[in-house]
Amino acid sequence: MNKISLSICLLLNFTLACGQPSSKISPANGEAKSSGNFKHKTLTASTNNITPAADETQLYVSYLKVKNVGMVVNPTSVIGKNKTTLVDSLLKRGVSIKKIYGPEHGFRGDASDGATVTNSVDKRTGIPVVSLYGGKFKPTPADMKGVNLMIFDIQDVGARFYTYISTLHYVMEACAENNIELMVLDRPNPNGYLVDGAVLDTAFKSFVGMHPIPVSHGMTIAEYAQMINGEGWLKNHVKCKLKIIKVAHYSHNMDYTLPVNPSPNLNTQQSIMLYPHICWFEGTTLSLGRGTQFPFTVAGHPALKGKYDFAFTPVSIPGMSDNPPQKNVECFGIDLRTYDVELLKKEGKLNLSWLLNMYQNFPDKTKFFNVYFTKLAGGEQLRKQIEAGMTEVQIRQSWEPALSKFKEVRKKYLLYN
Numbered sequence: 001m002n003k004i005s006l007s008i009c010l011l012l013n014f015t016l017a018c019g020q021p022s023s024k025i026s027p028a029n030g031e032a033k034s035s036g037n038f039k040h041k042t043l044t045a046s047t048n049n050i051t052p053a054a055d056e057t058q059l060y061v062s063y064l065k066v067k068n069v070g071m072v073v074n075p076t077s078v079i080g081k082n083k084t085t086l087v088d089s090l091l092k093r094g095v096s097i098k099k100i101y102g103p104e105h106g107f108r109g110d111a112s113d114g115a116t117v118t119n120s121v122d123k124r125t126g127i128p129v130v131s132l133y134g135g136k137f138k139p140t141p142a143d144m145k146g147v148n149l150m151i152f153d154i155q156d157v158g159a160r161f162y163t164y165i166s167t168l169h170y171v172m173e174a175c176a177e178n179n180i181e182l183m184v185l186d187r188p189n190p191n192g193y194l195v196d197g198a199v200l201d202t203a204f205k206s207f208v209g210m211h212p213i214p215v216s217h218g219m220t221i222a223e224y225a226q227m228i229n230g231e232g233w234l235k236n237h238v239k240c241k242l243k244i245i246k247v248a249h250y251s252h253n254m255d256y257t258l259p260v261n262p263s264p265n266l267n268t269q270q271s272i273m274l275y276p277h278i279c280w281f282e283g284t285t286l287s288l289g290r291g292t293q294f295p296f297t298v299a300g301h302p303a304l305k306g307k308y309d310f311a312f313t314p315v316s317i318p319g320m321s322d323n324p325p326q327k328n329v330e331c332f333g334i335d336l337r338t339y340d341v342e343l344l345k346k347e348g349k350l351n352l353s354w355l356l357n358m359y360q361n362f363p364d365k366t367k368f369f370n371v372y373f374t375k376l377a378g379g380e381q382l383r384k385q386i387e388a389g390m391t392e393v394q395i396r397q398s399w400e401p402a403l404s405k406f407k408e409v410r411k412k413y414l415l416y417n
Contacts, residue, residue, distance in 0.1 A: 008102035045343055050256060053078045053245035054086050055219040060245050064095045070147035070180075072101040072132070074170050076155035076187075079327045083259055085317075086153055086185075087125060098146045100129045101139060101152065103167040114266075126337065132161075137207060138170035144178045151183045155262045156189035156221050159276040160200060161376050162262075165224055169210055172240035179294075183243040186222035186415070190272050192252035194218055195410065196350045199314040200378030209378050214403055215350060216276040218252060219410065244415070249400050251417040271296035273341040277351040283373025286358065287331045291315050291324030299358065300333025302326060308360045312337040325352045333358065334404075352392045353358040359386055 008072075044315050053059075054077065069090070077086040091097060100122060107122065108127050120129045130143045144150075152171060175182045197215025205211070211233055217224065222244045229239050250256075261267045266275060274296055281288045281299050289295040291314025298312055305311075311332050314324040334354060344351060362368045369383050377383060382393045385395050 003220075028311035035411050037160065042396055050254065051248035052187045053147060053247055054187075056245055057089075058247060060185070061090070061093055061095070063183075063243075064090065064149065064151075066096045067149040068096055068147055069099060069230075070099045070144070070150045071097055072150065072152045072154065072167065074103055074107060074341070075155055076258070077153040078260055080081075080102050084223075086151075087122075087127070091125065097125075097127055099128050099143070101143070101171070102129050103164055103173055107320040132167055132170065137167065139174040141178055144174060149181050149183060150175050151185060152188070152225075153185040154221065155187045155258060155260070156224075157219060157262055157266065157272050157275055158189040158190060158194065158216055159215060159295045160197070160211075160213055160215050160281060160378065160399065162275070163207055165221070165402060166207050168221060168225060169233065172225060173234045173244075176234060176238040176240040179241075180227070181241045181243055183223045183245065184225050185245050186220050186247045188247055188254070188256040189218065189220050190216055190256045190258060190269075191216055191276055192220065192254070192256075193348060194276060195407055196348070196399075196403070197254065198378055198382060198399045199406055201300055201381070204374055205227065206375045208375050214399070214406055215378070217342065217406075217410070219413070220247065220415065222246065222382055223413050223415050226415075227410070228403060230413060231409070236335050237403060246415055252414075265295040267292055267320075268294065270339075270341065272323050273344065274336055275338070277344065278336070278354060280355060280373065281358075281378045283358070283370055283376040284332065284358075285325070285370060286368075286370050287312075287314050287324065287326040291317055291327060293317075295320070297337045297339075298333065298335050299354065300326075300331035301362070302329050302331055303363050304332040304358070304361060305330075306307050306332075308332045308334060349396075352395065356386065356392060 071087060072363035076328055078084060079086050079089045090157065110314060117133050118134050121127070122129050124183065132139065156162060156164050172182060178303070194216040195214060199212050199214050200209045202212055211228070219227065225242055228234060229242065234240065238329065257269050258272060262272065266272050278288065278296060278299060284302045286299050287300040289312065291297070292312055299307065300310070300312060301376060311330050313328065313330045314326050315328060316322055316324070353382060359368055365387070373383055374380055381398065383394065385398065
C-alpha cells in the first residue's frame with residue numbers, strides 16, 4: 001500500500017513518461033540484465049545500539065529456569081552477533097523447552113508463502129513442533145499440555161496483512177484460556193514510523209486482517225499484544241497474562257535493518273520497506289515479483305507491454321514461490337529496486353500512486369482485481385473508489401475519522417518514545 005506526495009508524483013510520472021531503464025529478467029537465472037548495476041537501496045541502519053529483547057538474556061533467562069517452556073518462533077528468532085537460534089541458545093543455558101509452535105513458513109522457515117505446514121519433530125533438537133499454519137491457527141489445549149510458560153519471539157514488519165500478528169492473537173487467546181503466561185520478547189518494527197491507511201472493516205476480517213487497525217500500525221509486537229488485550233479483541237474478551245521484555249535503545253522513528261529475512265519473499269531491506277505500500281498488488285492479477293530473486297520490489301503483468309519498458313519473468317523457485325502468479329510469462333511494469341525509500345519515511349504516508357497508475361494503465365480493468373483484494377484492503381471501499389476514478393486526496397479523506405481515532409488509541413499501548 002502506498003502514498004503520494006507532490007515530489008513522489010512528479011518522480012513517478014517522469015519515470016512512467018520516460019520509461020524505466022531497459023531491463024529484462026532471464027528466466028534461467030532470475031537476474032536482471034540492464035545497462036546499470038542494481039543495488040538495493042536501503043535506509044541507513046542505525047542499529048548499533050538497538051538491542052532486541054532476545055539479546056537481553058539477563059532480564060529473562062533466570063525466570064525460565066523453573067518453567068516448562070513453549071516457544072512460538074521462526075528463523076527470525078535469533079540471538080547475538082552469530083545469529084544463533086533462540087531455541088538452541090536457551091537449550092544450552094539449561095532451559096526446558098517442551099514444544100515449539102511454528103507460524104506461516106514453519107519453524108525453520110522452509111515453507112513457501114501460504115503453504116500448509118504439518119506437525120513434526122525438529123530434527124536438530126528432537127523437540128515436537130506444532131504447526132499453527134496447517135489445519136489450525138490456534139493451539140489446542142492438547143497442544144499446550146505440559147507447558148506453563150509460552151515465549152513469542154518473531155520479527156514483524158508492521159503491516160496489517162503480515163500474518164504473524166494474527167498468530168500472536170491466537171496464541172494469546174490460547175494462553176488466556178489455558179491460564180498460561182505469555183512472555184513477549186520484543187523486536188523493532190522496521191516500519192515503525194508509519195501509521196496510515198484505511199482502518200479494517202471487521203465484517204471482512206480474515207487471517208490477513210483480524211483487527212480494526214490501518215494498513216500500517218506503527219507498533220512493535222509487544223505493543224500490539226498490549227492493544228489486543230486492552231481493546232478486548234480476544235474471544236469472549238479474555239485477557240492474556242503478558243510478561244514483556246523490551247527492546248533496548250529503540251524508538252519508532254529509528255532505522256532498523258533486519259539481521260534475518262522475516263520471510264522467504266521479503267529477502268531484502270528494500271522489500272521490507274516497500275511491503276506496506278505494494279502488498280495490495282497481491283489482490284490483483286499483477287505479479288509482485290514472486291518467482292524472482294527480488295519479490296516485492298517490482299510489479300508487472302503481460303498485458304502492460306508497451307506501457308512500461310521494465311520486464312521480468314516469474315519462474316518456480318522452491319522454498320520461495322512454487323507456483324507464482326504469471327509463471328513463465330514475461331511481465332512489464334515498475335521496478336522499485338533502486339527507489340529511494342527515504343522518500344517514504346519523509347512523507348510518512350502510504351504510497352497510493354503505484355496502485356492507481358497501474359490500474360489506470362491496465363487495458364481490461366474488469367480483470368485487474370481479484371477476490372483477495374478485499375481482504376488485503378480490509379473492505380470493499382478501496383476497490384470501489386479506484387474503479388470510480390477517485391483521486392488519492394479523496395481516498396485519503398475517506399480514511400478519517402477512523403484513522404485519527406486509531407492513532408489516539410495506539411498511544412495507550414506504546415512502550416517506546
